[in-house]
Amino acid sequence: MNWHSLLFWPHNLPLSLLVLFLLATTFLYAARAQMHGVIQAVCHLVASSMRVASHWLFGSANALRERNRTVLLAQGQSEAAEHIEREFERIASTVRRDLQEYPALQRKLMEDITRIEDDYQRCGEVPPPPPEWVRALESVAQIQSGGDIPRKLLEDVHKSVQKIHDKTVTEYRHSCEGRHKILKAMMPTWRSVSKAMEEVDKKMISLDTNSKKIDDHMEKYQAMRARDVKAEHALTISGFVQFVIAGLVMLIALGGAFINFKLIALPMSEMVGASDYLTNSLKTSDVAALVIILMEASMGLFLLESLRVTSLFPRIASMDDGMRRKLMLAALIFLIILACIESSLALMRDMLVADKQALLHDLSSSAAPAQESGLLSHIPMAGQMIMGFVLPFALAFVAIPLESAVHAARTVLGALLVQVMRALAFVCRFVGVAFRRLSRVLQMAYDVLIVIPLLIERIVSGVGVALPARAGAQKPGSAS
Amino acid sequence: MKKRLAAALAVAAMLSTAGCGDSRAHTQAVYMLVDTSGTYAKQVNKAAKIVSYLLATLNPGDSLAVAKVASRSFTEKDIVAKATFDDRPSRATLQKRAFKAKIDAFARHTEGSAHTDITGGLLQGAEYLNETHAGIKTIVIFSDMEEDLDRGAVRDFPIKLTGIRVVALNVTKLGTDNADPRRYLNRLAHWEARVRKAGASDWVVINDLDDHLDRILDSR
Numbered sequence: 001m002n003w004h005s006l007l008f009w010p011h012n013l014p015l016s017l018l019v020l021f022l023l024a025t026t027f028l029y030a031a032r033a034q035m036h037g038v039i040q041a042v043c044h045l046v047a048s049s050m051r052v053a054s055h056w057l058f059g060s061a062n063a064l065r066e067r068n069r070t071v072l073l074a075q076g077q078s079e080a081a082e083h084i085e086r087e088f089e090r091i092a093s094t095v096r097r098d099l100q101e102y103p104a105l106q107r108k109l110m111e112d113i114t115r116i117e118d119d120y121q122r123c124g125e126v127p128p129p130p131p132e133w134v135r136a137l138e139s140v141a142q143i144q145s146g147g148d149i150p151r152k153l154l155e156d157v158h159k160s161v162q163k164i165h166d167k168t169v170t171e172y173r174h175s176c177e178g179r180h181k182i183l184k185a186m187m188p189t190w191r192s193v194s195k196a197m198e199e200v201d202k203k204m205i206s207l208d209t210n211s212k213k214i215d216d217h218m219e220k221y222q223a224m225r226a227r228d229v230k231a232e233h234a235l236t237i238s239g240f241v242q243f244v245i246a247g248l249v250m251l252i253a254l255g256g257a258f259i260n261f262k263l264i265a266l267p268m269s270e271m272v273g274a275s276d277y278l279t280n281s282l283k284t285s286d287v288a289a290l291v292i293i294l295m296e297a298s299m300g301l302f303l304l305e306s307l308r309v310t311s312l313f314p315r316i317a318s319m320d321d322g323m324r325r326k327l328m329l330a331a332l333i334f335l336i337i338l339a340c341i342e343s344s345l346a347l348m349r350d351m352l353v354a355d356k357q358a359l360l361h362d363l364s365s366s367a368a369p370a371q372e373s374g375l376l377s378h379i380p381m382a383g384q385m386i387m388g389f390v391l392p393f394a395l396a397f398v399a400i401p402l403e404s405a406v407h408a409a410r411t412v413l414g415a416l417l418v419q420v421m422r423a424l425a426f427v428c429r430f431v432g433v434a435f436r437r438l439s440r441v442l443q444m445a446y447d448v449l450i451v452i453p454l455l456i457e458r459i460v461s462g463v464g465v466a467l468p469a470r471a472g473a474q475k476p477g478s479a480s
Numbered sequence: 481m482k483k484r485l486a487a488a489l490a491v492a493a494m495l496s497t498a499g500c501g502d503s504r505a506h507t508q509a510v511y512m513l514v515d516t517s518g519t520y521a522k523q524v525n526k527a528a529k530i531v532s533y534l535l536a537t538l539n540p541g542d543s544l545a546v547a548k549v550a551s552r553s554f555t556e557k558d559i560v561a562k563a564t565f566d567d568r569p570s571r572a573t574l575q576k577r578a579f580k581a582k583i584d585a586f587a588r589h590t591e592g593s594a595h596t597d598i599t600g601g602l603l604q605g606a607e608y609l610n611e612t613h614a615g616i617k618t619i620v621i622f623s624d625m626e627e628d629l630d631r632g633a634v635r636d637f638p639i640k641l642t643g644i645r646v647v648a649l650n651v652t653k654l655g656t657d658n659a660d661p662r663r664y665l666n667r668l669a670h671w672e673a674r675v676r677k678a679g680a681s682d683w684v685v686i687n688d689l690d691d692h693l694d695r696i697l698d699s700r
Contacts, residue, residue: 273567275540275567363536364532
């Protein structure tokens, strides 16, 4: 369609455009009130819808946040309770292991102490008996007469005393020696008592540490019970940190799984065929290799689950010990079988690669293939086989970060969802406010298009208002 | 319970449908025509090297046949060696070795032919390739593309090469081409037009055998 067809007089463009402009302006002026109404109604509709959406989003975000908080605190309480329970178990085991020997230890201590007391009593120094002969000497010395008799008597006494003194000193020395021997014999007992006391002290310190840990956990637990904001923040941050750490570890595990895949994809083609495809680009051998790896991861998951390292499946956690042990054994056997299969596949891969290399060599030249060093050619093969055997077990441990990621994902995704909903609510509110203002802007823009008729209208209405006013003003004058 | 059963059946059906995909559609089939007329009889060793390249490049499940272009080539008797490689890589390697041995024997005892029936070879190749049901079908012609038919051989009718790639290898210039290059260009243009009219999916000419062998096979 040519725009010239819109012109009334195509040979006279200015006149045609002027007529078109006048017609359009007249139409727009006539439809002014209705167009203003339409603009206002549409903008009001959008603004109201956005406001409702914003309200709903804010409300939902708050409800979700509250729900997240409840779940987070419940999880935190559960974890704290588990920690407290574990600490109590440790204390119980310490008490069972160490303090069940306490009566024996106490009896031993008492016996040692009694022995030490007895020995102490025995080695006490007995004072020599008071010399009875001193009073006899005093009586002899008071004799005034008798010539040399007192002197002789005194000399005899001196001799006897000297003899008795010597005997007493000898006995005293013997006695001292005996007491020293007793004291010497007491030394091991003292050491034994000291050692026993040190042991008791050590055990008491361990108990004390555990008690302090329980106190800490109890404080956290109480804060969670009281729905403390700090506790909630701490739990949220802990969730994010756990998620990131678990993600990193899983990324490393993914690298291991990729290497594993590369190791067994080629030999799997020997088993299921190299030209078989599941979809346009998905080879059956690749899927088979992937299935083997996923089975290894699953067996590892069941193994750690049955060992109670993880708790992803409540059904396994609630099994009785006998059944759980059977499951653990089954998972371990499957894992070992898969590791052996993978190891043999790694060997087969090496053989296939060597075979292909030999073929390529034969195809490229007719010369005899170069002889390889036996040891050097066996090292990669052995390495591949070892890797094939070890990687499934290493992959089994991915269950631990997986559990952490699953648990932390609820917190992380919940918090992110709240933020996204809030951002959307803000955008909705902003758009609503913008549309409310836009209504006025559009109305004014519309009026700009019909500014000439509006000016005429204003002049005409001004004249209409002025004429009656002037008529009103002239009336009193004419009367006068 | 019924809903779960239905869901399980749906998943099983999806898997079985996925599993029933045509595996042959991902394979390649190559039919190589080796011109043995005139001076080309002396270039069979070059053709053997190209066969070696194809053997090294083709995967388990692919098919390869090598035939000579003789006076009347629309016959299985001219096929020197053919094989559809086993799905298992180890078996495929053994088959490739055997194939290589046959080609080496052929290269040692080649006798030149009096005429060059390229059209007959193309028809035989198309028949072989269509029987393989491979996803990618290629006819490789190791020749100067100068057809010289035996008396009595009728080849002036439309041929059918639907979905087949045709690769002309080592198209040497004849003595007359040097005098008038238009002969060479016209010859190639004639074959391209004929091949495309027959429904071929592609027409490729490779004269640099050292650097552009990778263009023989379609690497989609």
